Amino acid sequence: MATTTAHRAARGGYRPVFRVREFRYVFAAHLLSVLGIVVAEISLTVLVFRATGSPLMSALAFALGFLPYALGGVLLAPLADRRPARSVLTACDLLCAGCAAAMVLPGTPVGALLALRAAMAFVAPLFQGTRNASLGDILGTGDAFVLGRSLMRMVAQSAQLVGFGLGGLLLTVLAPRTAIVLTAAGFLCSALLLRCGTRARPARAAAGTSAAAAARTSPLAGIRAVLGERRLRALTLLFWLPPVFVIAPEALLAPYADAIGAGTAALGVMMCALPVGTIAGELWAGSALGPEARSRLVAPLAAAGLLPLLVYAVRPGVPVVLAALLAVGLAHAHTLGLDQWYVDAVPEELRGRAMTLLGTGLMAFQGVGMALAGLAAEFVPVHLVVVGAAVIGTAVVLLLLAELRSATRGRGPRNETGHTAK
Template sequence: MTTARQADADADAGTGAGYRPVFRVREFRPVFAAHLLSVLGVVIAEISLTVLVFRATGSPLMSALTFALGFLPYALGGTLLAPIADRLPARRVLVGCDLVCAACAAAMALPGTPVALLLVLRCAMAFVAPLFQGARAASLVDVLGSGEAYVLGRSLLRMVAQSAQLIGFGLGGLLLTVLAPRGAITLTAAGFLASALLLRFGTRARPARTGQGAARTSPLAGLRAVLGHRRLRALTLLCWLPPLFTVVPEALLTPYAAGIGASTAVLGLLMCALPVGTIAGELWAGSALTARTRSRIVAPLAAVGMLPLLVYAVRPGVLVLLAALVLAGLAHAYTLGLDRWYVDAVPEELRGRAMTLLSTGLMTLQGVGMALAGVAAEFFAVHVVVTGAAVLGTGVVLLLLAEVRATDGGADGGGRWTAGPSGRREGSRGGRPKRETGPTVK
């Protein structure tokens, strides 16, 4: 059986083993399987619930509301529940969240459940989702170590989520041809229950990362502790803000496709282009590049990642647009190196809430980006909105990269750190940056 340390050493060595060292870690396999079940369950539940609400109300608005309702509870849950990710043992948090979601899905599947309760249950599932994601991301460090094995593990989980968008909706549609919506939601409940069992019996029990003093820490204090740490703030914003702009073309693909006379089949291809490019970019970076190279490509790929979208300025046809969207997706290969920088910068006692807030902000800002894109498209042509988003987004990324570079000598910006063979920062004060004086969790 491969240990986390051995897997980390194999991944750091950059021997071309790709993702294989990660799967050799016994604990990671149930984590991966549980993630797959959870993601597919959420996608199937969203489709089934949308159909169920539409059939019950006949209202397209209420049907669409089942999707939109997830954003506000997600943001609230991530902010209010973030301290729990460090206060309680990770396995207990993960299993508890899965059981809450299983119970909500089971209640949705009951005959006669009113529409109002269906929407409340949908909100409850969204409320605990960021806590689950943050606790899982933080616990991956315990399972895989904080080196390249962790980076590859995070990459695998991201690719599962991306693939679920491509496969899950099709699978959900097929399920609804043979099952009633409530029957499909029952499968979602079973998936969450199976995920809870995998995590409960497939992973080790570990103590909470912080002691009882953390119990007195308010959610806002945790937020200040994360964003008050200069380097961590810069890296968090570098994770959050690019997706705010890259969702703009996705949000406006339907009106753009209609404007160029594309069919619904072509629209489906266009919608797949960015996720396919993202998955391909992560596979390339995870399988073909060494840890040091992954660290080196963060800045250049992040800087040019939105430039392919400038092709919107000339109102391209389908083939050119497909190529541009795939290229923009490929640039997301930089996220593997960014993950390593981020986990290196997070103090251990803040890891759970930092990861929870990271996923919360990421999801929330993508929703904000979609909404702003829609508002802008009411006043400007779609191709102008996307071009403007690409220009503005590139400028924001360049400013953030400058701030990240300025803090590369440790959290307080002093000293000078250099990338070692594995991409870790090395310097006279050891391999981990000194934390800033500022808000801390006692």
């Protein structure tokens, strides 16, 4: 079934993926949970600010969506392979629903609200990694897996664009605690969809293979198992490191808009440019290109992805910045080919942990990129910080691509997609 789906996906873009019944349930659950998280973030921020009158506490409520993420990703990653995927996903959703329901209770102190938000963030990487790994069981590890992952990313990007607007609209007619009720309901519906719509499968690392045994000993052993192999390490870093530099123009859009005299309306449009370009690039690559073409585009698109930001050297106006950010987003189409290379390189018994760590690293390195961009902008003009990010980021990508080529040599014949045959 998975092989047939992969062949159909190669011919028909995203539509054949939706013909897989289990994927439809997973996709719907993902949509509900992502929207729930977005609504919870904006509602909790407003709720904490109204309760304390403190901008710091309000910002902390939002930051707690990120801070425990890395810790949860490292400590909980073994569960992604040691426990059945359906059980892990359902348990995470139920825990988040319980946390959201507790936020709704009248009189819940601010400290408890923040702790509940941290608990939701703590289990998020386990949920996401397990779900991404389970796509390989549902769709196979061929092209259908790549397209399924792409759809999940596009939902997350779209939810950020739509969800914050929806959350703001909800708060004009609902109290923050009432809005959070919708978050709890969303997680409950997601748990129900996953429990009833997906098959029960055994834990991926149940077999006593040496790799699985090594991965179960400790979180650090699992990290070594994922990052210890040279080619897999290079692929992982190709996911992790470019966002450090891609995030720079987004993190500095507000001060840049102020520097060129752009208004708040222009700032809002510019903030949408990169995610819109990312969605458009993935749609194009997933719909118009086959697996071989996407594989061939990985290196050129990854290498050129940051080059449009060099236009910041002349302190351009809004139209040029919009075009540059859209181009950077479009280059994100290379991720589909990179996804295929990654899943081909990961041993099946480590897939859940690898996907969990991959998502954890992506989140953590984006945070690092924001912090570094802000720090650099304290000493260097904003437009030069963005140019520096483009130059350094391009050099880093080229080095990683060279390392990947070197690691791939001698691993055996390559198949028609450019991957090493297994």
